[in-house]
Structures are given as structure tokens and as C-alpha cells.
Amino acid sequence: MVKRTALYVTLVAGAFVSVFPYLLVALTALKTPRQLSGTEPWEPGLPPTFANLDRVMHSGFAGYLGNTLLMTAALTAGQLVFTTFAAYAFARLRFRGRDVLFWLYVATMMVPSAVTMIPLFLIMRELHLVNTWWGLLAPYLLGTPYGIFLMRQFFRALPAGLEDAARIDGAGPLTILLRIVLPLSRPALGTLAIITVISSWNNFMWPLIITSGDDTRVVTVGIAGLKGSIGVDPNQMTAAALIALVPMVAVFVAFQRYIVRSVVLTGLK
Known part of the structure; x- marks a missing residue:
């Protein structure tokens, strides 16, 4: 006791x-x-x-929320599509240098994101993508090492006999992925989606560097921009933080089991 x-x-x-x-x-x-x-x-x-909340929403913050929702939806969709294809290739397809290429790609998780910010910005500047939606989305739209690692671990845990039976029936790799593997991978896809939503919503450094106008500004940059030349208005900044916090708290409460499951998938399998 x-x-x-x-x-x-x-x-x-x-x-x-x-x-x-x-x-x-x-x-x-x-x-x-x-x-x-x-x-x-x-x-x-x-x-x-509730005057602080009303003042923040009428100061342009509602537009930042819309931009953040659009960015989060685009990145989540891109992650689910491209990460799934890449992870399935690393897990099931056989080609020369597959494992070496996979572990080299996963090793990039060891590099702090701040190290790659300047090279990424220079690339976007040369491509004339600064302060555009393409520049904001490009570094994360085609998948991340963590997402590919997560999905690859799950795919490798699926029984290979299911795919062998489909091949005997004449199914190709794409058919096997879409009609057999993906329906069995809903837990992992849900986990990846929730993690992507949370990380995209809270992303601050890259949107701060690549965007400068209200058309592409997200909530994290908008909250930082509420600091005036005279000082900080605690009421206004915390009101904006509360507005940005509520969706993420709701997502976490509703889908926390998927976040816990991500640790199980990557740690035990």
C-alpha cells in the first residue's frame, strides 16, 4: 500500500x-x-x-490558422502516399544496394535539422521558391526518414505468405500493396498521420525562414510575430497560444493510442 x-x-x-x-x-x-x-x-x-481571444482572431490570426490547416493537410497526405511507397520498396522489393541505401537514409535522422536549414534555403532561393507554398512544403512533402522507418518496420512484420499467395494469383507489386498490404496497415498509417499532423502543426523554424508574407504565414510564426517593438503583450500572446493549442490537445486526447503505438512499432518490431 x-x-x-x-x-x-x-x-x-x-x-x-x-x-x-x-x-x-x-x-x-x-x-x-x-x-x-x-x-x-x-x-x-x-x-x-474572452476579449483577448476576439482581438487575436480579428488581427489576422484566423488566416494563419487556415494556412496551418492547409499545410498540415498537404504534408500529411504527402507523407502517407510517398512514405508508403518508399517503405514498401525497402521492405519487400529486392534491388541492389537496398539495405545500404535504407540505412544511409535513416542515418540522416542523426543530423540536427538546424544544420540543413541554410542549404535548404539556398536551394529554395535558387529555385525561386522563397515565400511560396512549394518552398514551405517541399522539404517534408515527399516523406521523412522516421516515417519510412516506421512503415518499413510494420511491413516487415506482415506475413510474407499473403503476398506470395497474391503473386501466384497473378498480382503485381502495386496490386499487392494497394489491395493487401495497405488494408492491413491501417494502424501504422493512423500512427504516421497523427505524428505528421502534430509535427507539422508545431513546425516553427522552417516556416520562419522560408516565409515572409501573410499568405503563407502559419500559427507558430504568427505567435512569434505578436511581439511588438515596445515589448510583449502577455494577454495577446497567450490568447494566440491557447487558440493554437486547442486543436492539438483535441488530436492528442482522441488519438493518443496511435502515438503510443508508434513507439511499439519502431521499438519492438
């Missing part, structure tokens, strides 16, 4: 530390400037106000 109590106390303390920053964001976003200066950060403002 003592050990169980100590375990739950530790878990509750860890959960509180994790949730407390988000609670501060919500509390600050629903306070007036006078309430913010007259109360402790963890005290709610009474009565709560």
Missing part, C-alpha cells in the same frame, strides 16, 4: 508539472491586463474575459 501510494503521488506530481504551463496559458489568456497585474499567475481572473 505504501509503494502504491508513493507511485500515485509521484505520477500526480509529474502530471501537474506537465499540465501547469498549459494551465497558465489558459488563465493568462482569459485575464484582463488589470487582472494580470493584480493577481498571481496561477489565480484565475474573475470574471474571465
